[in-house]
Amino acid sequence: MDGVYAVALPQAAAQLIGVLNAAGHAAYAVGGCVRDSLLGRTPKDWDICTDALPEQVMAAFQAYRVLPTGLKHGTVTVFAEGEGYEITTFRKEAGYSDHRHPDAVAFVSALREDLARRDFTMNAMAYHPQEGLKDYFGGVADLRCGTIRCVGQPAWRFEEDALRMMRALRFAAVYGFTIEAETARAIHACRRLLSCVAPERLRAELDALLCGAAVEKVLLAFPDVIFTLIPELAMAQGFNQHNRYHAYDVWTHTVKSVAAAPQDITLRLTMLLHDVGKPLCFTRDASGVGHFYGHPAAGAQLARGIFARLRYDRATAMQVERLVEQHCRELPPRDKPMRRALNRLGEVGVRQLLAVKRADIKAQAPAVTEERLLTLCQVERCLDEVLAQGACFTLKDLAVSGKDLLELGMQPGPDVGKTLKALLEDVLDGRLENEYEALLETVKKATE
Secondary structure, eight states, rough: OOOOOOOOOOOOHHHHHHHHTTTOOEEEEEEHHHHHHHHOOOSSEEEESSSSSSHHHHTTTTTTEEEEGGGHHHHHHHHTTEEEEEEEOEEEOOOOOTTOOSEEEEEEEEEHHTTTTTTTTSEEEEEEEEEEEEEEHHHHHHHHTTOBBBBBBBHHHHHOOOHHHHHHHHHHHHOEEOOHHHHHHHHHHGGGGGGGGGGHHHHHHHHHHTTTTTHHHHHHHHHHHHHHHHHGEEEEEEETSSSTTOSOOOOHHHHHHHHOOOOOOHHHHHHHHTTTTTTOOOOEOOTOEEOOTHHHHHHHHHHHHHHHTTTTOOOHHHHHHHHHHHOOOOOOSSSSHHHHHHHHHHHHHHHHHHHHHOOOOOOOSSHHHHHHHHHHHHHHHHHHHHTTTTTSSGGSSSOOOOOHHHHHHHHHSSSHHHHHHHHHHHHHHHHHOOHHHHHHHHHHHHHO
16 A cells, blocks of 8 residues: 555453443544554554443443553553553534634544544544544545545644644644645634744644654745744844854754754754854854854753753753854863863763764854864764773762761861862873872871
8 A cells, every 4th residue: 555554453452342332332443653653663652543432431441450551532542462452432522712722522423523523634533443544534545645635624634733834833843734725724724823832842742843753844834834833043043154164054954954963852952052052142244254252152042942942851951052052162182171071061061062063063154064074073083982991980980989088087077079070180181190109108298
């Protein structure tokens, strides 16, 4: 079927469908699990829909562990073989005053009516092990073509639940699909409704979108949607850098750097925001060359506000802010500056910084990238050599400890810590070898 495969229904899901069928009810696997299975992907979970009312579902599964997780919306969770399966009654929805949740839910008896309320055709399919696939809205055809298309009128779907717009972008980035023209137009037109969505939900979709293999295509096609979430980036679009190192405006450079980074959320968030401060720091010299002095620090400050608004966890926020602030810092391929960098950032941090620099370079003017990437390879070799030498770059790496200094006769107190830090500075600068006897001898001479 041109890349669309058969549904591989787990035994436990088939068993639950069978129990409902035996009790006289219709039941099907539905939604994203069917979509992913048809694409040959392993679904994260399997949802089941049924014409049975919640109390009928609970009655049918008296021999199972059952949790009434969402009775108001017709959802019961049934456990089989250690996994929880959400079983939801066929329903239709009405009124979406908050552009996110239905004001009213009514249970219905027809599968088609239940599928008609769903967001995209590829998510509006159901499957039964004996009856086969139920596809009333062309989901298989759209999967075959790699198309994301709303069920019904796109604007209505997005006015009902504004988060669907970010879901469309996320699916496009993750699956490499194209958003159908009418659906795309509605996303552009309805993007302001994203302000109705909880920041945490927007953040989750943004993260998944950024880590998608087709992120470049999506960010270039829907910058206005991204700017609705992060207005600080809007000035980057069309901003000419007037610099021979850059062949693109700030936004296009940003997008290409995101795509060039490893599919890790910390690195991709860093690339999304690494130049957010540039438009605020732009100057041109007498020759007309553009400069962005201070933009890393300005970008880190802007990133702090963005992360607070989108409710990012503090660990991720601090990590990205640090990388944004450090991304232009020179890192020569020599032992001393490498030890200093390891002291400042740690091995993980230095490797992240090098990944950021590589992505940044790959998104610059093609005429300068080769030489800069070769230099970066030298820096990486230097890092590996310093680490292979077992170089000292933190207090815990010192050959002596506070206990050694106390045994030498130093009095307990802040002087012990100050002495250890002074020794580390000497080791980092190469004035001292990290050897037990040499370090203690230095301390002895200083205290005589």
